[in-house]
Amino acid sequence: xxxxxxxxxxxxxxxxxxxxxxxxxxxxxxxxxxxxxxxxxxxxxxxxxxxxxxxxxxxxxxxxxxxxxxxxxxxxxxxxxxxxxxxxxxxxxxxxxxxxxxxxxxxxxxxxxxxxxxxxxxxxxxxxxxxxxxxxxxxxxxxxxxxxxxxxxxxxxxxxxxxxxxxxxxxxxxxxxxxxxxxxxxxxxxxxxxxxxxxxxxxxxxxxxxxxxxxxxxxxxxxxxxxxxxxxxxxxxxxxxxxxxxxxxxxxxxxxxxxxxxxxxxxxxxxxxxxxxxxxxxxxxxxxxxxx
Numbered sequence: 001x002x003x004x005x006x007x008x009x010x011x012x013x014x015x016x017x018x019x020x021x022x023x024x025x026x027x028x029x030x031x032x033x034x035x036x037x038x039x040x041x042x043x044x045x046x047x048x049x050x051x052x053x054x055x056x057x058x059x060x061x062x063x064x065x066x067x068x069x070x071x072x073x074x075x076x077x078x079x080x081x082x083x084x085x086x087x088x089x090x091x092x093x094x095x096x097x098x099x100x101x102x103x104x105x106x107x108x109x110x111x112x113x114x115x116x117x118x119x120x121x122x123x124x125x126x127x128x129x130x131x132x133x134x135x136x137x138x139x140x141x142x143x144x145x146x147x148x149x150x151x152x153x154x155x156x157x158x159x160x161x162x163x164x165x166x167x168x169x170x171x172x173x174x175x176x177x178x179x180x181x182x183x184x185x186x187x188x189x190x191x192x193x194x195x196x197x198x199x200x201x202x203x204x205x206x207x208x209x210x211x212x213x214x215x216x217x218x219x220x221x222x223x224x225x226x227x228x229x230x231x232x233x234x235x236x237x238x239x240x241x242x243x244x245x246x247x248x249x250x251x252x253x254x255x256x257x258x259x260x261x262x263x264x265x266x267x268x269x270x271x272x273x274x275x276x277x278x279x280x281x282x283x284x285x286x287x288x289x290x291x292x
Contacts (some may be wrong), residue, residue: 010109012077014082017108020070020088020115026062028055029187036116043122044272054120061111066095069135074256076225076233079156082111085223085233087256087268091135103129104140106254106270108223108235121235123254127191143196144187146224147260153229154259160222162264163257167217170238174211177221183263190269212240212278213249230259242277249277 005011015034022030032055041048041057048054062068068091075086085108091102103124110119128140154162162181179202188195188204195201200225210213216239223233234257239250251271258266 007079007226008082008111009077009079009225011115012082015111015115016072016075016084016086021064023062023090024068024070026068028058028062031058032275034117035120036112036114036118036134039117041120041122043274044124045275056247058186064094065092067093067100067135069100071139073139074231076223076228076231078223079226080224082113083223084109084111085254085256089139092131093135100132100137101130102140106256108233108254121254123193124272127273135263141188141281142189142194144266146191147183147185147230147258147265149261150230150259150265151261154262156222156224158262159224159232160219161257162259162262163219163222163232163255166264167219167236170215170217171213174278175205175209178202178205181263183260183265185260186264189267191271191273208278211243213243215240229252232257232259238271240277245277247277249275251276251278 011240019031019034023035032051035051035054037051038049039051039054041054048057062222069089070091071089073087073089085106087106088104090103090105091100092103100259105122105124107123108119108121109117112118119178120290131135167175169181170175179198181196182201185196186198186201193204195204217236218239219234220237221235225231229283234253234255236253237250238253241247241248254270256266256268257264
């Protein structure tokens with residue numbers, strides 16, 4: 001492997017695309033050779049360490065597929081560390097079944113100095129995953145569009161501060177603070193719904209706060225790409241207590257976000273809804289017509 005030299009942008013983007021091509025080709029040796037010997041892979045409810053356990057998992061998952069399509073929706077490379085974050089859509093077809101299965105998710109890859117992958121953290125969107133008619137069906141689209149006049153990009157520190165302010169708004173149940181930092185045309189996409197516009201987001205926030213207490217949102221890591229300066233990724237924990245059940249839990253979140261005119265314009269979150277204490281709230285607010 002060729003050692004990485006800052007800036008990491010083009011080299012890491014190419015490495016991610018190569019890895020995606022190996023996945024589509026179902027070339028397990030090439031996928032495994034890109035991993036460091038002590039690689040750590042985390043999925044919802046699963047953590048593996050070392051190449052051999054990961055090789056076994058890949059063989060189990062890929063072995064039953066006859067064809068694969070892997071579409072990268074968004075890809076960011078951090079400006080300060082060899083880290084890549086991307087959203088993806090995977091489609092797999094089995095030889096003895098009609099149609100295909102589609103899974104939506106997001107991944108963070110940490111690379112070592114030799115270019116091998118040290119850590120793979122993958123988050124799934126089970127709510128939007130499911131069967132599709134064929135591998136060649138149109139890729140899922142969102143009604144969101146980039147801000148036509150986003151204004152000057154914020155410095156990294158201000159991007160991070162904006163997300164920390166959002167966390168404080170949840171922690172303090174402060175609707176006025178959420179109103180102050182979201183764009184009037186904000187789009188919010190948690191796993192179970194899609195909301196457009198500030199008023200819709202504020203209404204959802206009020207409903208959440210009426211059903212949960214002691215919320216503690218803690219951003220842990222940011223991935224900010226200087227080549228896409230209005231975009232970022234945040235990894236965080238979102239802890240709360242569901243008032244009706246008394247259960248307390250902690251979700252591990254992955255959020256792709258965009259900033260327009262200094263405010264949050266887009267927020268797309270991935271977390272394990274099956275294990276979340278918000279599950280009753282999610283079920284009550286899941287739309288019947290499907291979600292993009």
